[in-house]
Amino acid sequence: MEYYKNWDEVIANVSEFPHPERLVIVCADDAHALEAAQKAAAHATVAPILVGDRAKIEPLAEAAGMDLTRVPVHHEPDNDKAAALAVSLIREGKADYLMKGHIESSALLKAVVSKEHGLTRGRLISHISYIEVPSYHKMIAITDGGMVVYPTLEQKKTIMDHAVNMLLTMGYNRPKVAVLAGIEKVNPKMKETVDAAALKEMNRKGEIRDCVVEGPIAVDIALSKEKARQKDFVSEVAGEADILLVPDLCCGNCIAKILLEMAGGRMAGVVVGASVPIVLTSRSSSMEEKYLSIVISAAFSARKIKNLG
Amino acid sequence: MEYYKNWDEVIANVSEFPHPERLVIVCADDAHALEAAQKAAAHATVAPILVGDRAKIEPLAEAAGMDLTRVPVHHEPDNDKAAALAVSLIREGKADYLMKGHIESSALLKAVVSKEHGLTRGRLISHISYIEVPSYHKMIAITDGGMVVYPTLEQKKTIMDHAVNMLLTMGYNRPKVAVLAGIEKVNPKMKETVDAAALKEMNRKGEIRDCVVEGPIAVDIALSKEKARQKDFVSEVAGEADILLVPDLCCGNCIAKILLEMAGGRMAGVVVGASVPIVLTSRSSSMEEKYLSIVISAAFSARKIKNLG
Structure with a gap:
């Protein structure tokens, strides 16, 4: 393939994956992140895993249309510990890639770049x-x-x-x-x-x-x-x-x-260089930007696994 | 006035000036610069003055529709001397602002920033x-x-x-x-x-x-x-x-x-900080960009004189 023309082509490609990519959302009490993940899950490409304060997450997840009998929730009310827990799920092969929820970028990145327990082995991201x-x-x-x-x-x-x-x-x-x-x-x-x-x-x-x-x-x-x-x-x-x-x-x-x-652009953002892609959109990013960021990261994550297999 | 909405407003404003601004084109054997100046002159806001090699300028000026019985041409085939001559016309009050024609930007700027004979008195442009x-x-x-x-x-x-x-x-x-x-x-x-x-x-x-x-x-x-x-x-x-x-x-x-x-922009460029505005668009700039650059520089130049008056 030479290139993707537009998002429709990227989304179509991701929709054809045989298994959804498991996306772990760090501090998932974030309405926009949950909505974006739910939209991606509807395309059968993404399976969300939620980490954070269960009491805060549950009403927002239900409002976003998520079926919590099928979406795992790991209860961890402390933000730093939630980030570390999400990273450990990746390291243990229980999740495929990461998304920032209601947590400061710096707090999430601290867990990602941790030399001992992180995902970068000291490399630049x-x-x-x-x-x-x-x-x-x-x-x-x-x-x-x-x-x-x-x-x-x-x-x-x-x-x-x-x-x-x-x-x-x-x-x-x-x-x-x-x-x-x-x-x-x-x-x-x-x-x-x-x-x-x-x-x-x-x-x-x-x-x-x-x-x-x-x-x-x-x-x-x-x-x-x-x-x-x-x-x-x-x-x-x-x-x-x-x-x-x-x-x-x-x-x-x-x-x-x-x-x-x-210029009427439709944008996604992804942090790369760690062992998995990280969706790290900002607070002011639109729901669409978050959704597209989940899609592009899924495409990168799934293809990577396929290539390794 | 709070701001200009678009080029139509800027052009309308410039078209109302009582006297056209005298634009001296340095090394005027440049088809696009001449066409752009002719278009501006048609709005009665700009009166071109041409400096450079007369033999090269005349056919291009005629092709651009300029009436050389009304447009002064100063013959000076050497580029550096043409730049110095144009600057001296500004210093003597015989022209209002400058435009780069078929000359390297660096050669024109050298004449502009000359400490002894230039237009900047050592100031940043x-x-x-x-x-x-x-x-x-x-x-x-x-x-x-x-x-x-x-x-x-x-x-x-x-x-x-x-x-x-x-x-x-x-x-x-x-x-x-x-x-x-x-x-x-x-x-x-x-x-x-x-x-x-x-x-x-x-x-x-x-x-x-x-x-x-x-x-x-x-x-x-x-x-x-x-x-x-x-x-x-x-x-x-x-x-x-x-x-x-x-x-x-x-x-x-x-x-x-x-x-x-x-994003479908319509752009002009102008160099400021010298005693007059300088139109210094690049070789690859479109004719429209050159025309709009002449207009905006005329607006700046004429208003400046008016304010001083």
């Missing part, structure tokens, strides 16, 4: 926004607009690896990566252009595999063949980018949110 | 993108996505002053400035949040006047009242930003180009 935009012919992955504030070159390579790995796992053949920098020339005074050139070179030399890396490149050329033609910029990534690798968190955050708010 | 987007109810100014790569706090203040001054000059009462940072909390590890808080404080103390500054703030909250409400973020700037002050060039470039390419 990063954030991917996966977006459908009416004005582009394929899905766009933007990274990292959520976890690593100012990545070093080495961290950018890891962040790119994570995104490429996710798309490969989901069935892409050879994702096209645009390393964004505002301009196309290497300027020693602009670190993002220097890093972009280095990443492109690593790709050419085979140190970064199974993808095509272009950079430095401005975002309009990454997303528009016409703009590339006007600038005489020849690259198979121009107008065809699958992944936008941004220089820092603020830039990635701005691109994703402008696509979402001003 | 910065870039403003001014954009109409169908999904927003007013024009958006983005700065600086074109000149200053990594501004310091002091430079950010100057960049903000330039943008506020431009909008005030164009008739805004009290522009609303969003200092973008990806998040709303001050995080000592994220310089853009620290700088944003400092700029907001300077505004509160009256060191930055005639505008309302909010920050740190994410771009979706700056542009959407609904998003602000969901995050319980109360500010008169939320959902009403006139100016987006970005942390660095790459971020500003990405925001402007995403609005242009993916």
